[in-house]
Amino acid sequence: MIKKNVTTVNFFILKGISDVPELQVLIFSLVLLIYNISLGGNLVILLLVCLDSQLHTPMYFFLCNLSALNISSTTVTLHKILSIFAIKYNVVSFNDCMAQVCMFSWLSGNEFILLTAMSYDRYVAICNPLRYLTVMNERACAGLALFCWTFSLLQMLPAMVIVSRFSCYTSNTIDHFFCDMIALINLSCSDTSILKLLIFTEGVLLSTFTPFLLTFISYSFIIATILRIKSTNGRSKAFYTCSSHITVVVLHYTTIVCQYLIPSGTFKSSKLLSLLNTAVVPMLNPIIYSLKNKEVKLALCRKKKNFTSIL
Numbered sequence: 001m002i003k004k005n006v007t008t009v010n011f012f013i014l015k016g017i018s019d020v021p022e023l024q025v026l027i028f029s030l031v032l033l034i035y036n037i038s039l040g041g042n043l044v045i046l047l048l049v050c051l052d053s054q055l056h057t058p059m060y061f062f063l064c065n066l067s068a069l070n071i072s073s074t075t076v077t078l079h080k081i082l083s084i085f086a087i088k089y090n091v092v093s094f095n096d097c098m099a100q101v102c103m104f105s106w107l108s109g110n111e112f113i114l115l116t117a118m119s120y121d122r123y124v125a126i127c128n129p130l131r132y133l134t135v136m137n138e139r140a141c142a143g144l145a146l147f148c149w150t151f152s153l154l155q156m157l158p159a160m161v162i163v164s165r166f167s168c169y170t171s172n173t174i175d176h177f178f179c180d181m182i183a184l185i186n187l188s189c190s191d192t193s194i195l196k197l198l199i200f201t202e203g204v205l206l207s208t209f210t211p212f213l214l215t216f217i218s219y220s221f222i223i224a225t226i227l228r229i230k231s232t233n234g235r236s237k238a239f240y241t242c243s244s245h246i247t248v249v250v251l252h253y254t255t256i257v258c259q260y261l262i263p264s265g266t267f268k269s270s271k272l273l274s275l276l277n278t279a280v281v282p283m284l285n286p287i288i289y290s291l292k293n294k295e296v297k298l299a300l301c302r303k304k305k306n307f308t309s310i311l
């Protein structure tokens with residue numbers, strides 16, 4: 001086996017989504033559209049929660065965190081793919097590539113942890129409604145949010161240190177549209193066994209499976225409590241307050257399972273799934289929350305009235 005060792009890599013070349021020239025414009029427009037909808041939708045949620053005092057509750061503060069996360073993660077992954085299409089510049093320096101791997105691992109790790117914090121919020125609201133405001137007080141919420149962001153940052157640092165020290169690459173062409181840790185591992189001829197173990201324990205067990213388990217437990221209690229409610233009206237009301245969150249949770253876990261557990265026969269399909277995960281899902285979060293949630297819809301109407309009265 002001939003191994004072409006490129007020992008020092010100063011830059012990487014990103015191949016993008018597809019090499020078919022006819023598809024470029026179509027993909028570019030689609031990604032740009034998705035990015036804009038996602039940016040717009042998440043900004044609306046951020047502004048609404050800040051401006052509308054009726055949305056100043058723990059649930060909406062966490063939704064705000066999720067929107068901030070969505071904006072950052074789509075920007076981190078999509079800015080490069082857009083510039084590849086727009087100015088045909090597909091070179092990314094080693095440091096930029098590492099920065100992208102780092103940011104993406106942090107943000108994508110935080111997503112599931114934040115969703116778990118949100119499910120804990122729903123658990124307290126439904127199973128312990130009388131103590132909701134004392135348990136989820138301002139300090140507890142801020143602490144929980146801070147924990148999510150720092151925990152996800154700390155848990156990906158060891159893997160980051162190892163990746164940045166890879167000294168040997170077989171090629172510097174990445175067949176992806178952003179610097180993905182897995183794609184880098186596939187290119188490396190350094191010893192990747194420790195890193196693979198770290199990704200399994202931290203990426204899979206700690207920041208995906210554990211959050212899933214905790215969310216599942218929260219919802220088991222929530223459903224048990226809802227089923228014990230006597231009146232149908234009360235039951236549907238209680239369910240209604242969790243419906244947007246559970247939809248978002250199901251969406252996130254199904255796409256991640258599709259991306260990583262379905263054996264990717266062709267790398268193309270895995271790139272598309274990755275696009276679904278990094279671009280489409282963050283776009284859907286604010287849409288789900290504003291379509292399925294009466295409070296958000298009402299707040300939107302109030303703000304629209306305010307705007308028209310100012311104009």
Ligand SMILES: *[C@@H]1O[C@H](CO)[C@@H](O)[C@H](O)[C@H]1NC(C)=O
Nearest residue numbers: 061062064065068141142145
């Ligand atoms: C995240 O949530 C915390 C706790 O509710 C809140 O204090 C903070 O303002 C939120 N941050 C953002 C960016 O939404």
